Amino acid sequence: MSAVVAFHKKSELLNPAQPRKFEVTCTNCNLREICLPGGVCLEDLEQVQNIVHSRRRVKRGESLFAAGDEFSSVYAIRSGFFKTSVVDGEGREQVTGFFMGGELLGMDAIGTGRHNGTAVALEDSEVCVMPYAIVERMARDYPQLQRQLHAVMSREIVRDHGVMMLLGSMRAEERLAAFLSNLSKRFVRRGYSPSDFHLRMTREELGSYLGLKLETVSRLFSQFQKAGLIAVEQKHVRILDIAGLEKLLSAAK
Amino acid sequence: MSAVVAFHKKSELLNPAQPRKFEVTCTNCNLREICLPGGVCLEDLEQVQNIVHSRRRVKRGESLFAAGDEFSSVYAIRSGFFKTSVVDGEGREQVTGFFMGGELLGMDAIGTGRHNGTAVALEDSEVCVMPYAIVERMARDYPQLQRQLHAVMSREIVRDHGVMMLLGSMRAEERLAAFLSNLSKRFVRRGYSPSDFHLRMTREELGSYLGLKLETVSRLFSQFQKAGLIAVEQKHVRILDIAGLEKLLSAAK
């Protein structure tokens, strides 16, 4: 296909070599290991970190990119929380994922030159803007970066297949249990509590992601609470019995 | 992550420069345009086609790779038809896709060095074996190939998001209509009839993909037939009213 054409908004590529006001460095970023530069050795990192052209703040409720937007860059989340979604012909929204620090957004656009979905910040966030033109060039020069880029995309595919399993084969309570367990693991990895966190999404957004209606999600939270698995208060969730939650997953059917 | 380590089965990399018995060339392949080398100019293609180390026949029912297998290569389908699936802890299978000529398999393994899912031939098939180590090197030397590789992975992500929409937001009859419409488009692209084809998968496999039980799929086929949208006879399907099928999609809810 010849659609892989448009690559950079000019605005994001001005003066790529100039010194920047803020210190955008991967070297001293605590997310380095789980982010795109993970696996790049320290000497190379000095150069590789120039893939980060700038940073961009996205306030809660604002979109980082929307479906149909011209592709220019991929984005690494430096702080905050995003949802991604796609919309079909009838205006139905399907939430395709929730993303946090160190995770990459925007790879859906490489194939067509336009974003297929929308990324919206669910809390005030900041991302590292990595113009794809630069990513391409750097990937050529630094094999470890190339491999890491492929790995990140591959893992996104694997993640998507997991969501298909969730949506295609699991019952409602298994879906929510799987979601909570997954979220817990990702929080731990980032140094947060595995059992005590604030959900950034509404019941409706979570329902969309899980293929359920918001009422069902709400009922499941109540049900899990009654069962002593979690304590919910609005968006604040405390996992009381992670083993119990994960047993829900093994208890197929 | 350091998991991206293991790359080639020796067996697949022996004598990469030797002349081969069969003429494995992209230049004269009718799938060139929709395959990985698509977009590579003809001069470069002479070299680039060396990413195809060999071909491999996979008989109906055999697997090309299985979950847990060590990653060595990605595979371009030269002829035939595959299903891919993942299996969860409880042994539940979720079919994640159906693939035909020109499409790439195996990208799920780049991130971890092991295949996350399984690819099974649904008819006697042949694939081009492209050792990832060679793909990496070629991608460095030929930017167009690099871009195409990224594009292919990106499109797989977009496809997956479409499946999430299907599984998360559509009703049973919309899912089947969407599937038939999609299959029709892909057949056309490859020079086959858009309205007359042989389904390679069982009702159960199709049901798994669509998040439905086999009985539901069977009922839907009967229902579509009764409505004059299609004619079904076992695995042979003829689309009688593609517009009617696609209207099912717009008629949300």
Place this chain on the structure above:
DNA sequence: CGCAACCTTTGACCCTCGTCAAAAGTGAGC
């Protein structure tokens, strides 16, 4: 050619989750 394994269809019944509705809780902006 005939058997066995598998696949498909169809019916009857039922359960999970969606729909509709109402009320209470929460939070952002004036």
Place this chain on the structure above:
DNA sequence: GCTCACTTTTGACGAGGGTCAAAGGTTGCG
């Protein structure tokens, strides 16, 4: 601090699709 819009919870009810069962069809193999 008050209002209004949004979010969440909970209940009652119903339907879409799952489950169970049985029969017929198809295919491959000995």
